[in-house]
Amino acid sequence: MRLRRFVQLTSLGVFFLLFFTTTYTLTGVLPHDLYLRSDPLAALLVLLTAPSAIGSFFLALVVAGSALVLGRLFCGYLCPMGSLLDAAGKVAGAPRGPSPPLPWARGVKYGILAASFPSALLGLSLLGWVDPLVLLTRATALLFDPWLQGAARLALEVFRPLADRLGWVDLANATVRPPVYWLTLPSGMLMGGILAVSLWRCRLWCRWICPLGALLGLLGRWALVRRRVTESCVDCGACEGSCPMGAVGEDPRSTRQGECILCKRCASVCPQEAIRFLPEGRLWDPGAAAGPILSRRGLLAAAGVGVFLGLTGRVDAGGVGPRDRLIRPPGALPEGEFLNRCLRCGLCLGACLTHTLQPSLWEAGLDGIWTPRLDLRLAPCEKQCNLCGRVCPSGAIRHLSMEERTHAKIGTAILRRERCLAWEQDKSCLVCDEICPYDAIEFREVEGKRRPFVTESRCNGCGYCEHKCPVEGESAIVVTRLGELRLSTGSYISEARQRGLVFEGPREADPSRPPPPQGKAPPGFILDP
């Protein structure tokens, strides 16, 4: 028992540690996507439509293989969601023992599992809605991280005078800027719902809903390590009342094998010490594999729901292709492949240096909900950053070297002259030009006035201009998908060069060559007539 608590808390700690170290200082040593890559459900659903992602999911195969021998051990010891629910349940005193008397409810998780396959095949991934590791990662990104940073900011404000007095200059001048997200509330509500049902009855999420648990339960149906009750059982029923999963059958000698998470609580409360987990004598013991699995009718109904959802996802307007203003992160695969691979886990959202990455609502259609998109009015995409691709567990965003990333054009800025201060109001505004990291804004003389233009071949789509444009409300310069580069394989550098795009560094002056032609003079110079 103590060992299990220790393992669980350690696993939860590692999960959060890996998340919270996905900042710019990320060294590449820590496997920030460890848990998501170990998720057999995510692996199966992604591989269904994107078999080439197999390389990302080696660990998931290990976990799936372990279930053949160890059943739902992962749920009881390693799953961070399970650990969190156990911890919360312990604090709040969630009742253990039999589940509320809804005989079909245990089948729901198998139903969700059964529905997710046809749905994913036909065009709608349910991962973002039902996978516990995805849900927890995203809740950490969209809810826990902003909370934590908000608290840190508050603490800083309170302690700043003290730090000043003590001469702790660095602390006194530190700045914490909590990230701001769309969809924090919906994500929090999903997490809150999971927590709420699991406080009503211990781990009710794991018992009834979790499709990852269902998958591991199915794989572990004939597991070697399992609950076995010896002859000395006196039918007292102590085990049944202690089980956090409601896995002990009405006859305490029987076990709902798909439910048992090997926590051994039953063994610890048994007055007769009649419960064993390791095989004795006969290894093969199929008779004990009791427990409900979805009925044939239930299975058909679930598959039907999956087909319905999948077809709906396909005919949803998102299927006609992404909207003009849907900007994907640099290195994102072509849209179809991207949607197939993306887990909707939000690891990229949490890692994003500027937090321009936001979860989509309907911008990418029904199937695109929770997928990352850039909100460039909110914040720009940093030129010197490739974090989203580095943390992506499934390769939906490619891990690009910095030079490759600089060539992964994500869109093109369009000047909306009717809103532009320079075009419409003759103001000497040139914020877009000043801020552009790619030198893609050019001022030209038009009828005696200096007017900004976008040089499409230099524009990378980073959105610094859209972010900084001082026009109130919608920016006068907006980034659209026009000209975005989305490559499944191959080099962005050569593709960009082939298309005549220029994303270069500084031009060192060469004294042997003639000086560059005179550029347009900035307005800060008074030129001789």
Next chain:
Amino acid sequence: MIPTVPKPDTMATGDGKGRRDRRGFLGTMVRAAGALAAGLLLPGRSASDPPPSRLVVAKGKAADAVRVAVDAMGGIGSFIRPGDRVLLKPNASFPNPPAWGCNTSPEVVAAVARLCLEAGAKRVLVVDNTLGNPELCFSRSGLKAALEGIPNVHLLAPKDRDLYREVEVPEGRALKRTHVMREVLEADRWINLPTAKSHSATGVSLGLKGLMGLVWDRGTFHRDMDLDQAIADLAAVLRPALTVMDATRALLTAGPGGPGQVERWDSIVAGVDPVAVDAYTVTLGTWYGRKVRPDQVKHLRAARELGLGNIDLGRMEIVEKEA
């Protein structure tokens, strides 16, 4: 997070306040007309001549040139006293490597920080309200690595509003008040460490333009007032003890962020008169493909008119040194 600009028409209402505003406006117009007339009649003579300025130009490797230049200015001891809390203001606004020429070279900043410590400075703060993400700017510019391990040197990018204090600009013609980083106001002495680069709005971004890295809201400089005049106004209240210009490289086009044409000058320009240091640096380069005189740079001319320093090379004593 989304930047907004107050609507320009929000003050023009039909109530008594609006009338007061109109009267104020008329007064402003009369004063402006007077100033314009004076300016036309007495070009460049609207303020008394500042005393002549002394500049040192040192050529050589960055760290050595800094030392030679400061020594020729009378030594660091004539600017920093033992026990001083010193602040250095490099330009670290962009997350680009030194070769791009848009940030002050890390060697220059480290060399000045070491000099200050040698003079007995209690602590040295290196600050900039960076345009880009501070952590990225500090690491990509090489500043963080260069200052790491030097005791009592702190690299900071204060960003919170309450780390800035409102300052009046009594002499200001465009800028009347602004929020200035409080560490600058509390420092005993501070040294400006600009880099030589071009700027798409102001032509050049040198010491004076770099002062905008010490204010809270620089957007208002661009939006709501004459940028060139506002920079000069700011220089009236933010006066460094010394300016050490990093002219080891110069970004001659596509400033302030690059990528543009970079030239190696291997020079350090030091002086007490911040306007003269900028003015002399202007004469070193071919900006956007053309030679420019200091009096052709609007914000330098405006600073001269406020009497903040010299832009006429004839009024500068220029000492050249080799490191």
